[in-house]
Amino acid sequence: MQKVSKVFTKILLWTFLIGTSLFVLYPLVYVVSAAFSPKQSIAQLSIVPFGDGFTLDRFKFLFNQTDYANWFKNTFIIAVSTTVLTVLVCALSAYVFSRFHFMLKKSMMMALLILQIFPSFVGMVAIYVILLRIDGLDTLWGLILVYLAGNIPYNCWMVKSYLDTIPKALDEAARIDGANHFRIFWTIILPIAKPIITFLAITSFTAPWMDFIFPKMVLRSSKMQTVALGLFSFVSDKKNYFTSFAAGSLIIAVPFIIFFVITQKMLITSLGGAAVKE
Amino acid sequence: MTTLNADGSSKSKVLLTSILFMGLSHILYFKQYLKGALFALVEVLTLVLIPTFATKVYDMITLGEVDVTVPVMMRDNSIYMLIDGIMILAVIAILVSVYVISVRGALAEYSAFCARNGELNLKGSSLRSAVGKSFPIFGLAPAVLLIIFFVIVPLVFSAAVAFTNYSAPSHIPPSASVDWVGFENFKAMFGGESTWTGALGRVAIWTLIWGTLATLTCYAGGLIMAVVLNESKIKIKPVFRSIFILPYAVPAVVSMLVWKNLLNGSFGIVNRTLMELGLINNAIPWLSDVWLCRFVCVLVNLWAGFSYFMLLVMGNMTAISPDIYEAASIDGASKFYMFRKITLPLVLYQTTPLIIMSFTHNINNFGAIYFLTGGLPKVADSTITSAGGTDILVTWIYNLTVTLMKYNYASVLAIVIFVVMAPFAIWSFRRTKSYKEGEV
Numbered sequence: 076m077q078k079v080s081k082v083f084t085k086i087l088l089w090t091f092l093i094g095t096s097l098f099v100l101y102p103l104v105y106v107v108s109a110a111f112s113p114k115q116s117i118a119q120l121s122i123v124p125f126g127d128g129f130t131l132d133r134f135k136f137l138f139n140q141t142d143y144a145n146w147f148k149n150t151f152i153i154a155v156s157t158t159v160l161t162v163l164v165c166a167l168s169a170y171v172f173s174r175f176h177f178m179l180k181k182s183m184m185m186a187l188l189i190l191q192i193f194p195s196f197v198g199m200v201a202i203y204v205i206l207l208r209i210d211g212l213d214t215l216w217g218l219i220l221v222y223l224a225g226n227i228p229y230n231c232w233m234v235k236s237y238l239d240t241i242p243k244a245l246d247e248a249a250r251i252d253g254a255n256h257f258r259i260f261w262t263i264i265l266p267i268a269k270p271i272i273t274f275l276a277i278t279s280f281t282a283p284w285m286d287f288i289f290p291k292m293v294l295r296s297s298k299m300q301t302v303a304l305g306l307f308s309f310v311s312d313k314k315n316y317f318t319s320f321a322a323g324s325l326i327i328a329v330p331f332i333i334f335f336v337i338t339q340k341m342l343i344t345s346l347g348g349a350a351v352k353e
Numbered sequence: 354m355t356t357l358n359a360d361g362s363s364k365s366k367v368l369l370t371s372i373l374f375m376g377l378s379h380i381l382y383f384k385q386y387l388k389g390a391l392f393a394l395v396e397v398l399t400l401v402l403i404p405t406f407a408t409k410v411y412d413m414i415t416l417g418e419v420d421v422t423v424p425v426m427m428r429d430n431s432i433y434m435l436i437d438g439i440m441i442l443a444v445i446a447i448l449v450s451v452y453v454i455s456v457r458g459a460l461a462e463y464s465a466f467c468a469r470n471g472e473l474n475l476k477g478s479s480l481r482s483a484v485g486k487s488f489p490i491f492g493l494a495p496a497v498l499l500i501i502f503f504v505i506v507p508l509v510f511s512a513a514v515a516f517t518n519y520s521a522p523s524h525i526p527p528s529a530s531v532d533w534v535g536f537e538n539f540k541a542m543f544g545g546e547s548t549w550t551g552a553l554g555r556v557a558i559w560t561l562i563w564g565t566l567a568t569l570t571c572y573a574g575g576l577i578m579a580v581v582l583n584e585s586k587i588k589i590k591p592v593f594r595s596i597f598i599l600p601y602a603v604p605a606v607v608s609m610l611v612w613k614n615l616l617n618g619s620f621g622i623v624n625r626t627l628m629e630l631g632l633i634n635n636a637i638p639w640l641s642d643v644w645l646c647r648f649v650c651v652l653v654n655l656w657a658g659f660s661y662f663m664l665l666v667m668g669n670m671t672a673i674s675p676d677i678y679e680a681a682s683i684d685g686a687s688k689f690y691m692f693r694k695i696t697l698p699l700v701l702y703q704t705t706p707l708i709i710m711s712f713t714h715n716i717n718n719f720g721a722i723y724f725l726t727g728g729l730p731k732v733a734d735s736t737i738t739s740a741g742g743t744d745i746l747v748t749w750i751y752n753l754t755v756t757l758m759k760y761n762y763a764s765v766l767a768i769v770i771f772v773v774m775a776p777f778a779i780w781s782f783r784r785t786k787s788y789k790e791g792e793v
Contacts, residue, residue: 088585088587091581095597098656099597099600099656102608102611102612102615102656103599106611117614117617117621120622122629164496164499167495167496168492168493171489171492171493179450186500187500189778190500190504191778192713192771192774192775193767193770196747196750197508197750197770198506198507198508198510199507200432200507200754200760201436201507201511202503202507204433205440205503205506205507220503223499223503224500224502224504225503227496227499228500231496255488256492257488284604285604285605287719287720288719306607306610310610310613310614317614321611324603324604324607324611328607331603331604332599332602339595339598342664343664343667345668
């Protein structure tokens, strides 16, 4: 009797896991098959994955007839610069918030918290005009500034909470040895805060790949667009280049997927850690 | 004149000089020439700029007049005036803070002076020490400036727009001017114009339902997957874990647009497959029936969002000390009992704040709605209000801004979102460790 119920549980478990996996993989399988399909729109696609044959035409189309390479380069530049600047600015301010007592500190911390609840694009008209005034429209640095500023409130809190857990005796010892604040920040605090810095870097690197509203507002010309904008244009109402869209998505999604799958252990611990520290 | 009593009796003298002119007391009494000169420079700059400040603030109050005889480029642009005015107010706020800092700094310097029995701290006036002492200022300056000009000014601007008539067709600069209208827009949205009030009620209720369902389904889904994977003794566990991480790794734009195409009523793969299999005879209107479409939104969001919670719960499970389990197993507790009495309560306790965070995230989850349905299908009032059946407040704000150019109503909605969200933010703030320990 016990054995029967054990087998039954096992069957149930496997059915559940395989069923969920199919649900998870379902759209992804079609993306992969569409990316290598010779057809153009989704209406022409066979309902059997890879049922239309296999070709690299979609990828050739992307690189020869669209600005895909450019979009990719732009997004990469934006993501890298945003990441580097976000890490520097947020870590530095978090260090100040965590280690110093100064006027207006309390109200500044409160302001950071209140600011993070607004959806950032609420102020998009004003951001547009401000960028227009400083000649930042249709430039990558304009967009980087917008992302950087938007990243600060939440991440500042996050890093500060982490730094609070690092014993202050460490930097006091360094101060006695004559190190100045910046040196302490750079050579002692930053290396210890590596886990949270890595987490911050990953989230600020991946965010620009998916954002749509700000690139659409700031980057006007086709040459300056980002991957998300370009991909969206393939499947917007006027066009239906689903297979080219799939090919383009594959190019950005695959590196991310590989990265996340490889780092899943680290991801799990840092997410768990972030939750405990919040 | 330039000497101070060390018994604290010269406090009012220091206060008066420092208020009279920024940096004066630093130079006169404390021989801190560099610091004093910098403060004085700020004061001089402020005095020079006062006329500009006054005009800009005046312009912000009047928002200009449009003279139709003047070429478009030369006309008063109310929106520029409003944004400039707000920026100037921000600059004034910064200057006032510098002023307060200089006065308080002088007073602090004086009490240190008294404590040293009237010895001047000349070592403290060196450049190196000045830089060291003002490290917080240099450290925070980039963050503060960026936040002021790219976050606060835009937000204040959009809040201000809620009190103007900035909207198409008749109040779009530079061809026409914008004027302050007080609470007119709020009146119109909350009862004045029945079409808009109806749409607001409908969208607000759907936003809340969406936020709740999206959060709960993803949380439950993630929890179940994490628990099943953790407790089961399957050898290829890592394979399943990798599969379940995939949705988290795919950019939202991509996954939502793929689902949108797969679920398309006429040519989508889902319907065509179901028809081929003979399960249905007519196409299912996944994205064109209002209620079905809302259901699809929640379901697709579950697809995209459960991985995140799965990772979180797994992370929390690894953080639970193995000692507890050891103790429990010595006491003879069964695996299931330990799970129910130890793992689950601890995980739930740790992740509760994240449920709130995820709820606020979903209320503002632009991508999940915009890329999947674009707010469609249309309902009765969609033509006038541009709010579709699955539009949530943020996507409606986007439509109002980009398509209808009803900036005034969009701003009212932004304020509504703020009022709804603020309690959650404050609640989660009060739960943080640094708040509880009285650090902030």
